[in-house]
Amino acid sequence: MVERYAPEAIEEKWRRRWQEADIYRTETFSSKPAFYCLEFFPYPSGEGLSVGHLRNYIPVDAMARYMRMRGYEVLHPMGWDAFGLPAEQDAIDKGIHPAVSTLKYAANYKRQLTMVGCGYDWSREINSSDPEYYKWTQWFFLLLYKRGLAYRGEGMQWWCPTCGALANEEVLSDGTCWRGHSGIEQRVLKQWFFKITDYADRLIEDLDLVDWPDTTKRMQVNWVGRSEGADVVFKTESGAELKVFTTRPDTLFGATFIVLAPEHPLVPELTTTKQRSQVEDYARRTAAVSEIDRASGVGGKTGVFTGSFANNPVNDEQIPIWVSDYVLLSYGTGAIMSVPAHDERDFEFAHKYDLPIRAVIAPDGWDGGKLAQAFTESGIMVNSPPHDGLPSEEGGNRIVAELERTGRGARSVAYRMRDWLISRQRYWGSPIPIVHCERCGEVPVPESDLPVVLPHVEDFQPRQSHRSPLESIEDWVNTTCPDCEGPARRETDTLGGFACSSWYYLRFISPHFSDGPFDARAAERWMPVDLYVGGSEHTVMHLLFARFWFKVMYDAGLTPFKEPFSSLRHQGMLLAEDGWLNAADARITGEAAVPRTADGAGVFEKPDSSSRLIYKAPPKAELEIKPERHKSNGAEWVAVRSGKMSKSMGNVVTPDAIVEKYGADCLRGYELFMAPMDGTLPWSENGLAGLQRFYQKLWDLVLFDGADRQAAGDAMALPDARRQAVRVINRAVKRCTEDISQLRFNTMIANGLMETLNDLYSVWTTELGQSDVGREIKEKLTLLIAPVAPHLAEELWERTGHEGHVVLAPWPEFDEKLAAAETLTIVVQVNGKLRDRLEVDHGIAEEMAKQLALASPAVIAQIDGKQIRRVVYVPGRLVNFVVS
RNA sequence: GCCGAAGUGGCGGAAUUGGUAGACGCGCUGGUCUCAAAAACCAGUGAGGGCAACCUCGUGUCGGUUCGAUCCCGACCUUCGGCACCA
Numbered sequence: 001m002v003e004r005y006a007p008e009a010i011e012e013k014w015r016r017r018w019q020e021a022d023i024y025r026t027e028t029f030s031s032k033p034a035f036y037c038l039e040f041f042p043y044p045s046g047e048g049l050s051v052g053h054l055r056n057y058i059p060v061d062a063m064a065r066y067m068r069m070r071g072y073e074v075l076h077p078m079g080w081d082a083f084g085l086p087a088e089q090d091a092i093d094k095g096i097h098p099a100v101s102t103l104k105y106a107a108n109y110k111r112q113l114t115m116v117g118c119g120y121d122w123s124r125e126i127n128s129s130d131p132e133y134y135k136w137t138q139w140f141f142l143l144l145y146k147r148g149l150a151y152r153g154e155g156m157q158w159w160c161p162t163c164g165a166l167a168n169e170e171v172l173s174d175g176t177c178w179r180g181h182s183g184i185e186q187r188v189l190k191q192w193f194f195k196i197t198d199y200a201d202r203l204i205e206d207l208d209l210v211d212w213p214d215t216t217k218r219m220q221v222n223w224v225g226r227s228e229g230a231d232v233v234f235k236t237e238s239g240a241e242l243k244v245f246t247t248r249p250d251t252l253f254g255a256t257f258i259v260l261a262p263e264h265p266l267v268p269e270l271t272t273t274k275q276r277s278q279v280e281d282y283a284r285r286t287a288a289v290s291e292i293d294r295a296s297g298v299g300g301k302t303g304v305f306t307g308s309f310a311n312n313p314v315n316d317e318q319i320p321i322w323v324s325d326y327v328l329l330s331y332g333t334g335a336i337m338s339v340p341a342h343d344e345r346d347f348e349f350a351h352k353y354d355l356p357i358r359a360v361i362a363p364d365g366w367d368g369g370k371l372a373q374a375f376t377e378s379g380i381m382v383n384s385p386p387h388d389g390l391p392s393e394e395g396g397n398r399i400v401a402e403l404e405r406t407g408r409g410a411r412s413v414a415y416r417m418r419d420w421l422i423s424r425q426r427y428w429g430s431p432i433p434i435v436h437c438e439r440c441g442e443v444p445v446p447e448s449d450l451p452v453v454l455p456h457v458e459d460f461q462p463r464q465s466h467r468s469p470l471e472s473i474e475d476w477v478n479t480t481c482p483d484c485e486g487p488a489r490r491e492t493d494t495l496g497g498f499a500c501s502s503w504y505y506l507r508f509i510s511p512h513f514s515d516g517p518f519d520a521r522a523a524e525r526w527m528p529v530d531l532y533v534g535g536s537e538h539t540v541m542h543l544l545f546a547r548f549w550f551k552v553m554y555d556a557g558l559t560p561f562k563e564p565f566s567s568l569r570h571q572g573m574l575l576a577e578d579g580w581l582n583a584a585d586a587r588i589t590g591e592a593a594v595p596r597t598a599d600g601a602g603v604f605e606k607p608d609s610s611s612r613l614i615y616k617a618p619p620k621a622e623l624e625i626k627p628e629r630h631k632s633n634g635a636e637w638v639a640v641r642s643g644k645m646s647k648s649m650g651n652v653v654t655p656d657a658i659v660e661k662y663g664a665d666c667l668r669g670y671e672l673f674m675a676p677m678d679g680t681l682p683w684s685e686n687g688l689a690g691l692q693r694f695y696q697k698l699w700d701l702v703l704f705d706g707a708d709r710q711a712a713g714d715a716m717a718l719p720d721a722r723r724q725a726v727r728v729i730n731r732a733v734k735r736c737t738e739d740i741s742q743l744r745f746n747t748m749i750a751n752g753l754m755e756t757l758n759d760l761y762s763v764w765t766t767e768l769g770q771s772d773v774g775r776e777i778k779e780k781l782t783l784l785i786a787p788v789a790p791h792l793a794e795e796l797w798e799r800t801g802h803e804g805h806v807v808l809a810p811w812p813e814f815d816e817k818l819a820a821a822e823t824l825t826i827v828v829q830v831n832g833k834l835r836d837r838l839e840v841d842h843g844i845a846e847e848m849a850k851q852l853a854l855a856s857p858a859v860i861a862q863i864d865g866k867q868i869r870r871v872v873y874v875p876g877r878l879v880n881f882v883v884s
Numbered sequence: 885g886c887c888g889a890a891g892u893g894g895c896g897g898a899a900u901u902g903g904u905a906g907a908c909g910c911g912c913u914g915g916u917c918u919c920a921a922a923a924a925c926c927a928g929u930g931a932g933g934g935c936a937a938c939c940u941c942g943u944g945u946c947g948g949u950u951c952g953a954u955c956c957c958g959a960c961c962u963u964c965g966g967c968a969c970c971a
Binding site: 215218219222223225227229244245246247248259301325326327328330331332335336337338339343344345346414415416417418536537540573670673674675676679680681682684686687688689690691693694696708709746747749750751753754755758825827829831832833834837858869870871872874877878880881882 | 885887888889890895896897898903904907908909910911924925938950951952953964965966967968969970971
């Protein structure tokens with residue numbers, strides 16, 4: 001009986017040794033090539049990390065380890081996105097100051113990450129709520145301000161009398177805040193914006209420079225939303241000019257009415273006395289609806305006639321002006337020309353209010369009759385007198401040229417992206433380094449006075465005043481003007497968290513640098529980030545903002561690079577565990593099914609308690625029961641899915657529990673093996689045992705030549721076994737190298753490691769294991785497993801008599817020739833259906849292969865006197881006889 | 885409503901991107917060991933048929949292209965994610 005693999009006996013030891021030897025320290029300047037890999041820095045929550053979070057950290061750690069073994073100087077840092085609403089809410093709920101609680105929560109994250117063997121250079125740990133850090137966030141604010149990219153404008157803000165300023169997600173559709181308070185309202189406040197729209201085109205174009213998932217790029221392009229078209233001026237009876245934006249100037253003759261956003265500044269002027277009460281009432285109702293509800297079209301399209309008319313510049317028609325909430329003030333000019341024949345929303349609106357619909361582009365085969373629906377494609381123009389018969393594009397160009405000549409319009413581009421609202425009326429954020437002086441107005445705080453330190457106060461409960469809680473800290477707010485030294489007040493809005501996360505990747509490079517936000521020389525060595533990994537859920541906003549800031553730095557000459565993240569990948573989400581529930585415990589009511597749960601004891605029990613149930617229910621959770629059913633063990637089962645992991649559902653699985661039961665390496669291996677990195681799937685503890693068995697098998701082979709196992713190789717002659725083992729290990733190194741470098745950890749483990757081990761066992765003997773070849777194979781296996789299971793690898797490395805740390809040893813090489821299979825399998829098909837396989841030598845001649853295939857009894861039986869019409873031959877792959 | 889992605893055994897997934905469908909792992913079944921159980925090991929495991937060699941069907945559904953389709957094209961269904969009705 002040989003010693004068994006026992007993670008609890010080895011893992012702690014290696015983590016301690018790594019720490020003592022400080023092996024994850026990164027030299028800012030060294031002779032090695034640089035590799036910078038980074039995860040989205042986390043907000044440290046009081047709940048700690050779950051196994052779901054680790055789907056982000058473990059793959060990047062494995063990649064960092066691989067690149068280190070490839071000879072790179074690897075920068076893999078970690079820090080904390082500690083400012084923001086959740087930390088402030090948590091503090092209010094628990095009565096602990098966020099400056100204290102975030103440190104505590106971050107320390108717990110650090111402990112957990114260390115526990116699962118993630119190797120960060122902790123000397124570079126940063127915290128966005130540290131004045132040392134936010135000094136430079138403020139510095140960047142001033143950089144944007146000086147470059148004309150930060151300005152104060154009017155912005156709408158939700159406000160709850162109890163909770164203060166609300167984020168959009170905190171506003172429920174029933175008109176209450178998410179903590180249940182009623183009386184919330186939307187108010188116009190002076191707020192700070194960044195002019196990201198100035199960078200709209202570059203944010204689209206420069207996506208060509210980076211290796212990002214296509215879907216992510218597409219999302220960013222759609223978010224920026226560039227569309228080309230024309231501005232058209234409609235004159236009203238009162239002489240006012242109404243400018244509208246259209247992407248379809250070719251349909252201008254079909255414009256039969258105008259629609260304005262209810263908030264449009266010309267609405268009061270254009271509304272006739274008769275219509276006034278209706279229009280004002282409509283505007284008031286619209287203001288009470290959140291933008292999200294307005295956007296999702298709850299309740300169908302509505303609108304009101306203003307009583308006024310406007311003149312269509314191309315045909316001199318007088319068309320009515322309406323207001324409707326489907327037109328948004330923030331896009332284009334806040335007004336549209338409505339062409340119901342060729343736009344679906346306009347069509348719907350025209351139908352509802354009985355407005356004229358005139359086709360000006362002829363659909364294919366159109367008989368000139370009424371359209372049953374909007375025809376939105378381009379085509380041949382009709383009912384557009386001078387342009388009839390022209391294709392859309394040419395006619396549209398002529399119409400725009402005509403408008404430009406008469407001064408009634410011009411070519412134009414619209415973006416749907418809006419400027420970035422950065423103001424927060426909250427305590428827990430970086431102060432905005434601006435002072436309001438009675439004489440000089442808005443004055444930036446001089447660089448030498450940074451940071452503007454957030455005052456430490458115990459009471460940061462929201463105020464009724466519609467301003468930040470900072471407003472009431474008089475001795476902080478009252479200050480002197482940097483310019484005239486007269487009395488002045490500090491800006492009391494704070495910066496939203498997206499500001500902190502727009503540059504943190506630079507701070508890691510020189511975290512203690514004091515002459516600027518980062519050391520330019522060091523940044524030139526490390527930027528751009530080589531691998532950036534995070535969830536896809538927040539990527540549009542954060543990634544656009546960070547790219548925008550970086551481009552501002554580029555324009556200011558702070559960096560020679562245009563893009564901060566050259567390669568980006570997403571990790572998938574882990575859902576809570578699925579399970580099967582005995583159908584006897586589910587109350588099935590038609591489509592819906594409701595589990596019978598007593599009181600949230602954690603386990604469903606049959607009413608008579610006679611049998612064990614597979615599914616453990618999270619307490620008080622509403623479970624979704626899938627329509628799938630399955631019969632086994634004499635019972636009927638229904639599939640149950642409980643969705644996302646969350647504390648309120650009580651279904652969060654922590655790494656602590658798993659590490660205690662299986663060890664860190666098992667958890668790491670399982671997280672990497674369970675699915676591709678970007679796949680979303682439910683957590684399940686079942687597979688962990690498989691990783692444990694795999695490590696046990698590896699342990700047995702490397703340390704004991706599989707002594708306690710059946711020695712299948714005994715039947716084989718040593719030279720044969722040796723030859724095969726060499727091929728297997730070369731193939732393994734090849735597969736592992738290819739897979740890990742493309743972040744395909746699941747197939748790296750399945751085929752590169754597990755299958756390899758199975759194959760080795762089928763030829764292994766003690767004699768082989770004790771030979772030079774055997775020892776070399778065991779050494780390579782240990783190196784290959786190191787990025788996945790570093791603790792186990794170190795233990796094997798040491799026990800097989802090696803010096804130093806395996807996690808710092810060079811990655812093994814392979815020989816392409818030795819990795820190749822000895823023979824080739826050629827597939828034989830008849831009419832595309834598999835009938836036989838041939839084992840042949842490499843480089844077999846085509847004629848030979850065809851002859852062998854034709855001699856196959858299975859093929860002869862299938863052809864059976866039929867005529868061979870054709871023979872398809874794919875070298876090294878297949879022979880296919882086409883017969884009839 | 886719009887945009888994006890995905891549908892493969894009981895489960896997670898694999899398939900050199902048009903050429904052996906189901907690698908690897910879990911689970912399950914049978915066996916060895918044991919007084920017994922667990923663990924470990926060995927064998928089997930898409931469905932149907934056949935004593936067997938084998939045969940038929942099979943990658944959400946229906947069509948199409950092709951010698952050959954999980955992969956390409958068209959229509960549809962379902963699920964997940966995002967949304968700011970974008971003129």
